[in-house]
Amino acid sequence: MDYDLIVVGGGPAGMLGAATAAANGLKVVLLEKNEKLGKKLFITGKGRCNFTNNGDTDDFLNNIVTNKKFLYSAFKSFSNYQLIALLESLGLKTKVERGNRVFPESDKSSDVIKALHKYLQLNNVEIRLNTEVKELLVRDHQITGVSLNSKQISAEKVLIATGGMSYRQTGSTGDGYRMAQQLGHSIVEPKPALVPLVTGEKWVKDLQGLTLKNVTVKIINKKAKAEQFGEMIFTHFGVSGPIILSISSFLKENFASPVKLRIDLKPALSDEQLDDRLQRDFNKFTGKHLKNSLDDLLPQKMIPVILELSGVDMHKQVNQISKIERGLLAHTLKNLPLTVTGTRPLNEAIITSGGINVKEINPSTLESKIIKGLYFAGEVIDVDALTGGYNLQIAFSTGYLSGSSSAND
Ligand SMILES: Cc1cc2nc3c(=O)[nH]c(=O)nc-3n(C[C@H](O)[C@H](O)[C@H](O)COP(=O)(O)OP(=O)(O)OC[C@H]3O[C@@H](n4cnc5c(N)ncnc54)[C@H](O)[C@@H]3O)c2cc1C
The missing domain is CATH 2.40.30.10 (Translation factors)
Structure with missing residues (x-):
C-alpha cells in the first residue's frame, strides 16, 4: 500500500483529519483539487473566519439543525475548547465576540489556514495540490485506494472530506456524494x-x-x-x-x-405597550397627517408600506385616529x-443541508457501515447548524474523530 490513509479534500475537516491521523502514527497523504488548501475557509466570516463558538455543549446542540445526536461523539472527542487550545498552541491568537463567536485576533481567516498548514507539516502529512480524486477503489467491501485522472493511489483507509455543494468555485462540487453513492451509500437530497x-x-x-x-x-x-x-x-x-x-x-x-x-x-413591546407608544407619538405629532407622524417609530421607507398594509388612511390627522385604527396599525407592526x-440557489447558500445519510455511518468512528476503511468528515455528511461558528466546529470535530479513529481501528 502507498499510504495508511488518503484524505480527499483540503478544507477544515480534511486538514484536521489528516493531521490527527498522522499525529497518531499513520502515513497520510492529503489530496486537494484546488491550487491551495482551505479556499472556502478563506472566505468564512467575511474573511474573518468565525471558526467556532465559545458556548457550552448544550448551546452547541441547540444550534445544530440536522442530526445533532449523530454529532455527540464527535463533539465529545474534540470540543470547541480543544480546537481553540490546538490553534493557540500553533501560534494563532483568538478572541471571543458577540454571541460567543470565536475569531482569530488578527481578523484574518488566512491565519487559521496557516495554523492548520503548520499542523499538517509538523505531523509530516504529504500534501498534493491540484489533485482531483475521480473515484474510490474498493475490493470485497473494503476500500483499497483512489483513482486520479491517470493513476491510482493505494491505501488501507480513505477519508472523504469533500464538503457540500455551495459556493462551487471554492471546490465543493458534490464529488463526495457521487463517489459514496457509487459504493452504495444513500444521499439525503442536498438543499440550500x-x-x-x-x-x-x-x-x-x-x-x-x-x-x-x-x-x-x-x-x-x-x-x-x-x-x-x-x-x-x-x-x-x-x-x-x-x-x-x-x-x-x-x-x-x-x-x-x-x-x-x-x-x-x-418585539420588545407588548400589544399594550405598543399602543401606549403610538399614543405618545401621536400626541407629539398632533395636527400632522398619520404618514408624517411615525418617524420616531419606523425607518422612513417603511412608513408607506406599513400604513398601506394596515389599511389605515395615511392622510388622516393623527388626532382623528381611532382606537381600532391604532390597533390595526399595531397589529401590522407586530405581524408584518x-x-x-x-x-436563492444552492450555490449561494452558506451551507448544504443533506449529504451522506448518517444511518450509514458509525457515529463513534465516522467509518462507513457499508465499506470498511472508508470514513467521512465535515459538510459532506448530512449535518448542518446555524451561524455562529457551529458549522466549522462540526467540520473540525468530525475531522478529528475520523482521523483519530482511522488510526485506532
Ligand atoms: C461564504 C461562507 C461563509 C461561511 N462562514 C462561516 C463561518 O464564519 N463560520 C462557520 O462555522 N462556517 C462558515 N461557513 C461554512 C463553512 O465554510 C463550511 O461548513 C466548512 O468549510 C465545511 O468544511 P469541509 O472541510 O467539510 O468542506 P470544504 O471547506 O468545502 O472543503 C472541501 C474541500 O474538498 C476539496 N475537494 C472536493 N472534491 C474533491 C475531489 N474530488 N478531489 C480532491 N479535493 C476535492 C475542495 O476543493 C475543498 O477544498 C461559511 C460558508 C460560506 C460559503
Missing part, C-alpha cells in the same frame, strides 16, 4: 441552508437595501416552529441577513405552497407578513 429567501410581496422591492435591527422573524404555517431575533435586510429578490439565513435552515422544502413568515418590528416562494 443558511440561504437568502425569495419573497412574493411587491413592496419588498421598495425597501431594497433597508436593514432592520432587533426584529423577530417567525415561521407561521409550517410544523417548524422557528423564531429568530436580530438583524435582516430587504433585497431586490426578497430578504437576507443573519436572522433570515438562520430561519432558512428550518425550511427544507420544495415550496410547492408558499411559506408564511411574520416579522415583529417591535412575508410570503416565501423559494430560496
Whole structure:
C-alpha cells in the first residue's frame, strides 16, 4: 500500500483529519483539487473566519439543525475548547465576540489556514495540490485506494472530506456524494441552508437595501416552529441577513405552497405597550397627517408600506385616529407578513443541508457501515447548524474523530 490513509479534500475537516491521523502514527497523504488548501475557509466570516463558538455543549446542540445526536461523539472527542487550545498552541491568537463567536485576533481567516498548514507539516502529512480524486477503489467491501485522472493511489483507509455543494468555485462540487453513492451509500437530497429567501410581496422591492435591527422573524404555517431575533435586510429578490439565513435552515422544502413568515418590528413591546407608544407619538405629532407622524417609530421607507398594509388612511390627522385604527396599525407592526416562494440557489447558500445519510455511518468512528476503511468528515455528511461558528466546529470535530479513529481501528 502507498499510504495508511488518503484524505480527499483540503478544507477544515480534511486538514484536521489528516493531521490527527498522522499525529497518531499513520502515513497520510492529503489530496486537494484546488491550487491551495482551505479556499472556502478563506472566505468564512467575511474573511474573518468565525471558526467556532465559545458556548457550552448544550448551546452547541441547540444550534445544530440536522442530526445533532449523530454529532455527540464527535463533539465529545474534540470540543470547541480543544480546537481553540490546538490553534493557540500553533501560534494563532483568538478572541471571543458577540454571541460567543470565536475569531482569530488578527481578523484574518488566512491565519487559521496557516495554523492548520503548520499542523499538517509538523505531523509530516504529504500534501498534493491540484489533485482531483475521480473515484474510490474498493475490493470485497473494503476500500483499497483512489483513482486520479491517470493513476491510482493505494491505501488501507480513505477519508472523504469533500464538503457540500455551495459556493462551487471554492471546490465543493458534490464529488463526495457521487463517489459514496457509487459504493452504495444513500444521499439525503442536498438543499440550500443558511440561504437568502425569495419573497412574493411587491413592496419588498421598495425597501431594497433597508436593514432592520432587533426584529423577530417567525415561521407561521409550517410544523417548524422557528423564531429568530436580530438583524435582516430587504433585497431586490426578497430578504437576507443573519436572522433570515438562520430561519432558512428550518425550511427544507420544495415550496410547492408558499411559506408564511411574520416579522415583529417591535418585539420588545407588548400589544399594550405598543399602543401606549403610538399614543405618545401621536400626541407629539398632533395636527400632522398619520404618514408624517411615525418617524420616531419606523425607518422612513417603511412608513408607506406599513400604513398601506394596515389599511389605515395615511392622510388622516393623527388626532382623528381611532382606537381600532391604532390597533390595526399595531397589529401590522407586530405581524408584518412575508410570503416565501423559494430560496436563492444552492450555490449561494452558506451551507448544504443533506449529504451522506448518517444511518450509514458509525457515529463513534465516522467509518462507513457499508465499506470498511472508508470514513467521512465535515459538510459532506448530512449535518448542518446555524451561524455562529457551529458549522466549522462540526467540520473540525468530525475531522478529528475520523482521523483519530482511522488510526485506532
Ligand atoms: C461564504 C461562507 C461563509 C461561511 N462562514 C462561516 C463561518 O464564519 N463560520 C462557520 O462555522 N462556517 C462558515 N461557513 C461554512 C463553512 O465554510 C463550511 O461548513 C466548512 O468549510 C465545511 O468544511 P469541509 O472541510 O467539510 O468542506 P470544504 O471547506 O468545502 O472543503 C472541501 C474541500 O474538498 C476539496 N475537494 C472536493 N472534491 C474533491 C475531489 N474530488 N478531489 C480532491 N479535493 C476535492 C475542495 O476543493 C475543498 O477544498 C461559511 C460558508 C460560506 C460559503
